[in-house]
Amino acid sequence: xxxxSAWNSQLIFMSTAFVLLFTxxxxxxxxxxxxxxxxxxxxxxxxxxxxxxQFSVGFHKANSSGRLGRFNAAVVSYxxxxxxxxxxxxxxxxxxxxxxxxxxxxxxMDAHSKDLINADYTIGLSSTHHDGEASYRLRVLHQSxxxxxxxxxxxxxxxxxxxxxxxxxxxxAYQWSNYRIxxxxxxxxxxxxxxxxxxxxxxxxxxxxxxxxxxxxxxxGGIDLSAYQGDDWKTNTTVKLGLEFGRPGSGSRRIxxxxxxxDGKVPxxxxxxxxxxxxxxxxxxxx
Numbered sequence: 001x002x003x004x005s006a007w008n009s010q011l012i013f014m015s016t017a018f019v020l021l022f023t024x025x026x027x028x029x030x031x032x033x034x035x036x037x038x039x040x041x042x043x044x045x046x047x048x049x050x051x052x053x054q055f056s057v058g059f060h061k062a063n064s065s066g067r068l069g070r071f072n073a074a075v076v077s078y079x080x081x082x083x084x085x086x087x088x089x090x091x092x093x094x095x096x097x098x099x100x101x102x103x104x105x106x107x108x109m110d111a112h113s114k115d116l117i118n119a120d121y122t123i124g125l126s127s128t129h130h131d132g133e134a135s136y137r138l139r140v141l142h143q144s145x146x147x148x149x150x151x152x153x154x155x156x157x158x159x160x161x162x163x164x165x166x167x168x169x170x171x172x173a174y175q176w177s178n179y180r181i182x183x184x185x186x187x188x189x190x191x192x193x194x195x196x197x198x199x200x201x202x203x204x205x206x207x208x209x210x211x212x213x214x215x216x217x218x219x220x221g222g223i224d225l226s227a228y229q230g231d232d233w234k235t236n237t238t239v240k241l242g243l244e245f246g247r248p249g250s251g252s253r254r255i256x257x258x259x260x261x262x263d264g265k266v267p268x269x270x271x272x273x274x275x276x277x278x279x280x281x282x283x284x285x286x287x
Contacts, residue, residue, distance in 0.1 A: 031089055038086035040251025042096045042130035043137040043173065045081075045286075046182065047206040047222030048238045050267045053079030053102035053122065058282025059109075064266065065275045073278070074107040074114070080287065081126060098126045100139065104268055108151065116148025118269040133175045140189075142166050145269035163270045165191040171202065180206040196272075197230035208248060217243030220256060228265070230272075236264025246286075256284040 045052045058075045062068070079102025088094040105119040124141035145163040152160065171184030186200040204224040213219040221241035227233045239261045246254030261279040265272060 032087035035086040038083040041081050043128040043135045048224035048240045055285040060278045060280030062278040072109040076105045078103045092132045094130050096128045100126045113150045115150040117151050120145050120269050135173050137171045140168050161270045199229040202226045217245050220244045238262050254286040258282050
């Protein structure tokens with residue numbers, strides 16, 4: 001009988017191959033126009049998802065369970081989708097294969113050395129499809145998590161866990177006027193600690209105004225709800241509301257300034273079993 005490690009490796013390989021074949025199979029259709037290194041994404045990034053790959057920096061006030069307690073946090077992310085190839089039938093029907101990568105880091109601003117608490121490194125493949133008002137995204141991702149040196153030496157440091165995972169997720173979205181609703185599910189193909197349950201679900205909505213709200217800014221916001229099998233399906237809630245400056249749409253340079261709130265289990269790294277409530281302001285640089 002094959003051991004779990006060998007089986008997980010084969011499962012990850014097959015899932016990655018599926019994403020590639022799922023997208024590349026469209027290339028066989030002569031009716032599609034091919035673009036190498038296309039600009040923008042067919043599936044617009046989710047506004048309120050705390051783990052959406054993008055460039056951002058924010059300042060949040062957090063109140064958490066366990067040793068973390070209350071603290072002021074700087075929350076930073078660096079991430080993007082890089083389009084490899086796009087197949088387009090017409091203006092409303094396209095497929096794309098992209099590389100996706102991101103870093104999500106949190107700093108304790110109350111500590112003397114502004115301690116890096118946690119950093120998640122993510123890399124993977126994304127297959128997206130846009131068909132009229134509907135869009136779809138299928139991803140295979142790897143995540144590796146690391147704690148900061150200063151934080152490990154502090155009194156609030158937890159027992160270190162070698163936390164890493166490979167996951168597949170699928171999300172479907174539908175645009176209705178200025179609103180977009182979405183839903184999806186994810187599955188951990190391989191995870192350490194191995195005792196963690198594997199299934200997650202996600203629902204939410206985005207909003208983008210079609211006219212200027214303040215100066216040259218467009219009102220934008222979103223609500224994201226997620227739940228995990230390992231947490232007895234308790235809901236994690238993210239709410240964001242703010243202004244976006246620049247020409248709307250993926251592939252355009254924009255700045256988004258958001259007021260944010262979160263209530264649920266920590267969405268980052270080794271603190272998956274820690275409850276946290278936080279609120280603050282974040283600036284996003286979108287491309």
